Amino acid sequence: MKTLSQKNGIMMGAIVLIIFLFFVLNLLLGAADIPAKDVVSILFGNEDTAHPSWNYIILNNRLPQALTAILCGASLAVSGLMLQTAFRNPLAGPSIFGINSGASLGVALVMLLLGGSITAGSFSLTGFVAVLVAAFIGAMAVMAVIFFFSTLVRNSVMLLIIGIMIGYISNSAISLLNFFATDEG
Numbered sequence: 072m073k074t075l076s077q078k079n080g081i082m083m084g085a086i087v088l089i090i091f092l093f094f095v096l097n098l099l100l101g102a103a104d105i106p107a108k109d110v111v112s113i114l115f116g117n118e119d120t121a122h123p124s125w126n127y128i129i130l131n132n133r134l135p136q137a138l139t140a141i142l143c144g145a146s147l148a149v150s151g152l153m154l155q156t157a158f159r160n161p162l163a164g165p166s167i168f169g170i171n172s173g174a175s176l177g178v179a180l181v182m183l184l185l186g187g188s189i190t191a192g193s194f195s196l197t198g199f200v201a202v203l204v205a206a207f208i209g210a211m212a213v214m215a216v217i218f219f220f221s222t223l224v225r226n227s228v229m230l231l232i233i234g235i236m237i238g239y240i241s242n243s244a245i246s247l248l249n250f251f252a253t254d255e256g
Contacts, residue, residue, distance in 0.1 A: 177205040
């Protein structure tokens with residue numbers, strides 16, 4: 072009979088294998104049919120492929136997407152674990168506390184009210200970077216509100232309810248912004 076640590080080791084090995092499999096599939100599959108031997112050749116630095124555009128597709132499109140997916144998944148898991156540990160509640164998570172909704176509200180504010188750019192004096196952010204910064208600021212603003220309420224409320228269930236309320240308020244604000252938005256932005 073296997074012990075708990077052996078079962079956990081087998082489970083972790085299976086998870087790592089599945090993640091690696093999906094990483095490889097992400098590199099191999101896409102709109103452009105690139106043979107597996109050419110993908111491996113490009114990853115190992117061989118620039119001599121049948122199509123020069125394949126280098127660009129693999130190195131500038133598929134590989135960054137695959138790495139970003141792994142890093143985002145890991146960061147979401149760690150943030151959920153940190154919230155569960157900090158609030159000593161297995162239900163705690165970014166979506167329950169409204170942090171995801173705060174990030175969405177930040178993006179909606181920048182896109183709909185500021186036209187997709189953030190400008191402060193001579194400093195300006197536009198495009199994708201502005202969206203990332205807006206999402207980060209929105210998530211951190213909601214997190215600050217949650218931490219403020221955590222100093223006032225000692226009951227973790229009440230804090231979860233406050234987080235759910237903040238999430239619904241953020242989603243309501245997004246719906247209101249979308250309602251008043253025009254086709255031009």
